[in-house]
Amino acid sequence: MDFSFFFEIPERSVSGLLHIEALAPLSMASGQPGNYYQSLRSPTPHMLYGMLENALGWHFAQDVRKDMFKQLQKDAKKANRGEAKSLWLSTQPETSDSKYFSFLQYHLEFEPSIFEPATLTYDDLWSQHLRDSGRSFFGGSRHYDASLEKTINRVRSKTIEFGDRTGFEDVKPEEIASLPDGAKVKYTSIRPLFPQYYASLPTVREYVEPIRTNKKVGDPDYLFRFNTTQKVFEMIMKALENPVAPLYLGSNDGWVHATIETA
Amino acid sequence: MKQINFQHPYPRYGFAAALVVSECFTVPEHLETWEDVKKLAVDALKDGLNFSSVFTKDDPTLEGTTELRFEYVNTGLNPGKASGQIAAKGYFLAPHVVTSDGSAANTVYEAKLLIQALEKCKSEKDLFKPYDLKRSFAPLTSKVNNGGKSAQNPKASLRDAAFTCIATLIRYKPAVYAAYQKGNFANAVVIPDLPLYSPVPDEQEINYPMLDFVEEFRKMQESQQGESSMKGEVVPDKKTFKRPNLHKGNYPNAPTDRALNAVSLVAAIAEWYKQNLAQGKRAEHIKTVLESLEGRPLYIISYEFARQERFTHHLLSLALEHDLPKLYKALWRSKIYGVDKPDDPKRQLYNLAFTHFLQFYTSTDFKNFMAYRAEYPAEFSPIFDKYFMDAEHLSPTLVRSARSYGQSLNQAAYRTASKKYDDDQTSGRTGLSKDEYKARILTELESRVLSAKSKPELLSQISITIGRMTGKDFFPEAGEFMEEVLTDNVPLKQAQYLITAFMRLRTVASTSQEADKEKATKAAAKV
Numbered sequence: 001m002d003f004s005f006f007f008e009i010p011e012r013s014v015s016g017l018l019h020i021e022a023l024a025p026l027s028m029a030s031g032q033p034g035n036y037y038q039s040l041r042s043p044t045p046h047m048l049y050g051m052l053e054n055a056l057g058w059h060f061a062q063d064v065r066k067d068m069f070k071q072l073q074k075d076a077k078k079a080n081r082g083e084a085k086s087l088w089l090s091t092q093p094e095t096s097d098s099k100y101f102s103f104l105q106y107h108l109e110f111e112p113s114i115f116e117p118a119t120l121t122y123d124d125l126w127s128q129h130l131r132d133s134g135r136s137f138f139g140g141s142r143h144y145d146a147s148l149e150k151t152i153n154r155v156r157s158k159t160i161e162f163g164d165r166t167g168f169e170d171v172k173p174e175e176i177a178s179l180p181d182g183a184k185v186k187y188t189s190i191r192p193l194f195p196q197y198y199a200s201l202p203t204v205r206e207y208v209e210p211i212r213t214n215k216k217v218g219d220p221d222y223l224f225r226f227n228t229t230q231k232v233f234e235m236i237m238k239a240l241e242n243p244v245a246p247l248y249l250g251s252n253d254g255w256v257h258a259t260i261e262t263a
Numbered sequence: 264m265k266q267i268n269f270q271h272p273y274p275r276y277g278f279a280a281a282l283v284v285s286e287c288f289t290v291p292e293h294l295e296t297w298e299d300v301k302k303l304a305v306d307a308l309k310d311g312l313n314f315s316s317v318f319t320k321d322d323p324t325l326e327g328t329t330e331l332r333f334e335y336v337n338t339g340l341n342p343g344k345a346s347g348q349i350a351a352k353g354y355f356l357a358p359h360v361v362t363s364d365g366s367a368a369n370t371v372y373e374a375k376l377l378i379q380a381l382e383k384c385k386s387e388k389d390l391f392k393p394y395d396l397k398r399s400f401a402p403l404t405s406k407v408n409n410g411g412k413s414a415q416n417p418k419a420s421l422r423d424a425a426f427t428c429i430a431t432l433i434r435y436k437p438a439v440y441a442a443y444q445k446g447n448f449a450n451a452v453v454i455p456d457l458p459l460y461s462p463v464p465d466e467q468e469i470n471y472p473m474l475d476f477v478e479e480f481r482k483m484q485e486s487q488q489g490e491s492s493m494k495g496e497v498v499p500d501k502k503t504f505k506r507p508n509l510h511k512g513n514y515p516n517a518p519t520d521r522a523l524n525a526v527s528l529v530a531a532i533a534e535w536y537k538q539n540l541a542q543g544k545r546a547e548h549i550k551t552v553l554e555s556l557e558g559r560p561l562y563i564i565s566y567e568f569a570r571q572e573r574f575t576h577h578l579l580s581l582a583l584e585h586d587l588p589k590l591y592k593a594l595w596r597s598k599i600y601g602v603d604k605p606d607d608p609k610r611q612l613y614n615l616a617f618t619h620f621l622q623f624y625t626s627t628d629f630k631n632f633m634a635y636r637a638e639y640p641a642e643f644s645p646i647f648d649k650y651f652m653d654a655e656h657l658s659p660t661l662v663r664s665a666r667s668y669g670q671s672l673n674q675a676a677y678r679t680a681s682k683k684y685d686d687d688q689t690s691g692r693t694g695l696s697k698d699e700y701k702a703r704i705l706t707e708l709e710s711r712v713l714s715a716k717s718k719p720e721l722l723s724q725i726s727i728t729i730g731r732m733t734g735k736d737f738f739p740e741a742g743e744f745m746e747e748v749l750t751d752n753v754p755l756k757q758a759q760y761l762i763t764a765f766m767r768l769r770t771v772a773s774t775s776q777e778a779d780k781e782k783a784t785k786a787a788a789k790v
Contacts, residue, residue: 030270032396032427033417034405036569038271038562097418098409121560123570130408200408204569206560 001058003103005231006072007079010088010107012227015263018048018110019220020249020256025207027126028250031097037126037205041119042222043249045110046095049102051258052236057244062099069093069103108228108236117210117221126205126251129197134164138187141198148193151176162187205251225263236260267294272456272562273403274423277430279459279473281307283481284433297387304425308378311432312371313337318354323497323504331495333507342367353504358450358513359438361402361431363566369399374432377425384421393418400428402566430454435481437528440510441521443567445606451523451565455556472555479552480514483535487515516588520595525561525574526618529553530591533582553579577624577653585645593642600636600702613637621646624654633760636706639768647764661753662761664744669765671741672729676704677770679732704732705766712762718748718755725762 020043028040028047043051053059060068077089084090093101130136144152154160160183162168171179171189179185210221228236240247240258248254269275284307294300316336321328331353341348348354356362362370377400384390395416396404401424406414419427430436437453457472495507511521516531536549557579560571581587594617595605602609613635620632629650644666651662680700687694695703711728715721722745748758 031417031419031423032271032273032401032403034403034407035398036403036564038273038403040270121571121573132408132413134413206571 001056002235003072005107005229005235006103007076008107008229008231009080009083011229012107012109014230014233015225015227016233017261017263018222018224018226019259019261020222020224021218021258022210022221022249023255023257024253025124025209026250026254026256027205027207028254029097035203037203039121039206039208039250041121041208042113042116044096045105046100046102047249048110048224049104049108050100051247051249051256052104052108052239053102054245054247055239055243055258056235057239058103059245065101069101072103104232107232108226111225111227113222113224115223120209120211121206122209123204124207125202126253127202128200130200131197135162135187137191137194137198138162141194143195144190145193147177148190151179151190154179160185162190164188220259233260266460267300268459269423269426271423272454273401273430273564274419274426275459275473276436276454276477277307277426277428277433279471279477280433280435281426281429282474283435283477284310297384297390300422301381301384301390304422304429305378305381307429307433308374308381308425311429311434312340312374314434315357315360315371315432316340316342316348316354316367317357317493317507317509318348318352319495319504319507321353323502328497328502330497331505331507333493333495333509340371342371350504355504355506355510356450357434357438358440358510359432359434359436359452361450361452361564361566362399363449366399366566369397370428370431373397373400374428377421377428380421381425390422391420394421394424396424396427398566400424400431402431402564403569434513435477435484437480437517437523437531438513439517439521439523440506441523443565447567449565449567451563453523453528454562454564456560456562457555461555470551472552475548475552476555479532479535479549483532484514486535486538518588518591520614522591522614522618523563524618524622525572526578526587526591526621528561529556529574529578529582530587532556533579534586534588536583553582572622574622575624577649578621580653581621581646581649590642590646593640596640597643598638598698598702600638600706609635620650624650626655629654629760633763636709637767638702638705641769644768647768651761651764655757657753657757657761660743661747664747665761666765666768668741668744669762670768670770672708672725672762672766673705673768673770675729675733676701676708679704708766709763712759712766715755715759718753718758721755721758721762722748 026039026043027037028043029037030040032038073089077084080089088106093105095101151160155162159181160179162185164187168184168186171183171185173189173192176185176190212219212221215221237260240260247256247258249256267278269278281303285303294303314335314337317333318336319331319333321331323331333355335357336348336354339346342354342356343349350364356364356367360367360370377394380394381390396419397416398405401419404417407417408414438450440448440450442448443451455473455476457476459471459473461470461472462468463470492509492513493507495505497505511517511519512523512527514531516534518527518530532549532553536546536553539546539549556574557576558573560573562569562571594614597613599610599613602613604610613632616628616632616635620628622628648662648666651657651665652659677697680697683700684694684697686692694700708725708728711724712721715724726741747753748761753761
C-alpha cells in the first residue's frame with residue numbers, strides 16, 4: 001500500500017470521469033436508519049471514496065484509520081512546512097454519517113453530479129451480521145458448537161437458564177456439560193462456542209435499480225467527473241483494473257463495475 | 264445561505280410543512296440566516312404540538328348524547344394516565360401523528376426537548392450539532408448496532424432532527440387510523456418523495472414540488488372544515504368514547520374502508536381538482552401537483568411499518584376522467600365467489616389486487632386481478648375500457664363489441680337464473696337465491712371460455728351453452744365480436760380475457776337512477 005500520494009500538495013490538475021454500472025440493486029442509506037432504510041438514488045462522494053478504497057484494499061478499523069491519518073498528516077506537515085495552514089494539513093477530515101472518512105478526500109475531489117439516472121425503487125428485506133456479547137447472539141444465531149446441544153436442550157426445557165444480570169454466574173467451559181438443574185449461567189461463558197457474528201432480524205430496506213432500457217452491458221449508469229493529482233489518478237486507475245475486493249455502493253450486496261475514462 | 268436541502272424525504276417533508284405553517288410558499292426568500300431556519304423549526308414544532316391530540320367534552324354515557332364533538336388539545340397537553348388524557352376519558356392521538364398510543368407521551372416530550380435545544384442555539388454550528396434520533400419522533404429509525412458494543416440511537420444534526428419531528432407532528436399530510444394486522448390499529452401517513460426544488464425547463468424559474476403538495480393538501484383539508492370530520496358517533500347500545508371521523512381519513516373523499524394508498528390519494532386530489540375547475544389558475548396548480556406525484560415513491564409510514572407505493576399515468580387519467588372515489592366505493596360491492604365476510608383474507612387479497620391493477624395497469628396486474636372469480640359492479644366498466652384500449656392498445660371497435668358480447672352473456676345468465684328461481688318459487692322447492700344461480704351459470708361459462716383451445720372452439724362453445732340455457736338463438740351483437748375475434752390480430756388468450764372481463768360486469772348500475780337510464784335507452788333502442 002502506497003500512501004506517498006498524501007505528502008504531495010493536493011494540486012488537483014488531472015481530470016477524469018468515473019463510470020459506474022450497477023450489477024445488482026443498490027441500497028444507499030440516506031440517514032434515519034433502523035426501522036426502514038430509505039435509499040439515495042445516486043451515491044454520495046463518501047460512498048465513492050469508500051468504493052475506491054475498497055479497490056485499493058485499504059480496509060482499516062476505525063481506530064487504526066484515525067491513528068494512520070494522524071501520522072500521515074504529521075509527516076506531511078514536516079515535508080511541507082509552507083503549507084501548514086492549508087485544509088489538507090490542519091483540519092480534521094470530513095466524515096460520513098457512519099463516521100467513515102477517506103484518506104483520498106484532499107487529493108481527489110468529485111464535482112457535484114448533475115446527472116441522476118431514472119431509477120426503479122422497491123422494498124426488500126435485508127439483514128446484517130452483528131456482534132454482541134449480551135443475549136442477542138444467543139437468540140440470533142442457530143449455529144453453535146455441537147458440544148452445546150444437550151445444554152441448549154436443557155435451556156429449552158427450562159431446567160437451566162442463561163442471562164446477564166446479577167445472580168448469573170460465570171462457569172468454566174469444562175463444567176458446562178455437568179450443570180445442576182436450576183443453574184443460572186452468564187452468556188459470556190458460552191460465547192466462544194457461538195460464531196463471531198449473528199444475523200439480525202430481516203429489516204425492510206429500499207433498493208434502487210437504475211433503469212437500463214436501451215442500454216447494453218458495459219454502458220454506465222452513473223457518471224462522476226473528478227479532479228485529482230497525477231499520482232492518485234494512476235493509483236486508482238490501476239486499482240479499478242484489478243480491485244482487491246468486490247466493488248459495491250451502499251449495502252454490500254450492491255455490486256458495481258467501475259472504470260475511469262480520461263476526460 | 265447555502266440552498267437548504269435534505270437527502271431523506273422525511274425531514275424534507277417536515278421542512279416543506281414548516282414553510283407552509285409559516286405561510287411561506289417559496290423557499291429562498293424568507294430564509295437568509297440560520298436564525299430564520301431556527302425560528303421556522305420552533306414555530307412549526309409548537310404548531311405541531313397544538314394539533315397532536317383531540318378530545319371531547321361530551322359524555323357518551325349520558326342518555327341524550329348521540330354524537331361527540333372533538334377539538335384539538337392546545338393547552339396543557341400531557342398524554343398519559345397521570346393527567347387523565349387517555350382514551351377512556353375521551354382523549355385520542357390525532358391520526359396524523361406518526362407514533363403509537365403508548366409512545367405519544369414520549370413524542371410530546373421529545374418535541375418539547377427539541378424546542379428547548381433549538382432555542383439554546385447561539386451560532387450556526389449549534390444548529391448542526393449531532394442529536395439522537397428517537398423512534399418516538401423519528402419512526403423510521405430504531406437503535407442500530409453498527410460495530411459497537413450495543414445498539415445506539417442513530418444521530419442526525421439538530422436541524423434535521425427538528426424537521427423530522429415536525430414531519431411526525433404536522434397535520435398537513437394524508438393520514439388514517441386503520442388496522443395493519445387483525446385487531447391491531449395504528450396511525451399511518453403518506454409522505455411523497457418529491458424534490459424541494461425543480462427547475463422549470465426552458466425558463467429561469469424554479470418550482471417547489473414538495474411545497475406545492477403540502478400547500479394543496481392543506482387547502483383540500485381546509486375545504487372540509489365544518490363537516491363531520493371532527494365529530495364521532497355514539498353507538499346507542501355501546502356508550503363509550505369513540506374516535507372522531509377524522510381518524511377514518513383526514514382529507515375529503517377518503518375511502519370509508521380506511522384504505523390509505525396511492526389510489527385513495529390520487530382519487531382525492533383529482534376530485535379536489537375537479538371542484539376547482541372554475542378557478543383556472545388554482546386548478547392548474549392542483550394538476551401540476553398531481554402530475555408531479557406520478558411515478559414517484561409514496562411512502563406509507565407508521566410506527567409499526569413502512570412501505571412504498573407508486574402509480575402510473577393510467578391511474579391519473581382514470582381519476583381525472585371518472586369519479587374514482589365512487590369507483591373505489593363500488594369495490595366492496597364486487598361479489599367474490601365463495602366469499603361472504605368482509606374480513607375474509609380472500610376479500611383483502613382481492614382488494615389489494617384491485618389497487619395494484621389500478622396503480623400499474625400492466626398485464627401481470629390485470630391477470631392477478633382476473634384470477635379472483637367475482638362479479639364486478641357496473642362502475643368498473645371504465646377501468647376495463649381503459650385497460651384494453653390504453654394499456655393493451657386494442658381497437659375501440661373490438662373493445663366495444665367485446666363489451667356487448669360479455670354483457671349479453673351476463674344478461675343471459677341473469678335471465679336464466681331468474682327463471683330457475685321463479686320455477687323454484689312456483690313449485691315450492693327450496694333452491695338457491697337468484698345471485699347464487701347466476702354465479703353458477705357464469706362460472707360454467709367462464710370455465711368453457713378458459714378451457715377452449717382455439718378461437719372457433721371458444722365461440723362455438725359459448726354459443727352452444729347460451730342456446731341450451733336460454734333456448735334462443737344468440738343475440739345480434741355477438742356477430743361483430745365474433746368477426747373481430749376471428750381475425751389474426753387477436754390472440755386466443757386476449758379474447759378469453761376480453762370475454763371474461765366484460766362477462767363479469769353487472770349490466771344494471773347499482774343506483775336506481777342509472778337503472779332507469781338503462782331502461783330508457785333500451786326502450787329507445789327498441790323503437
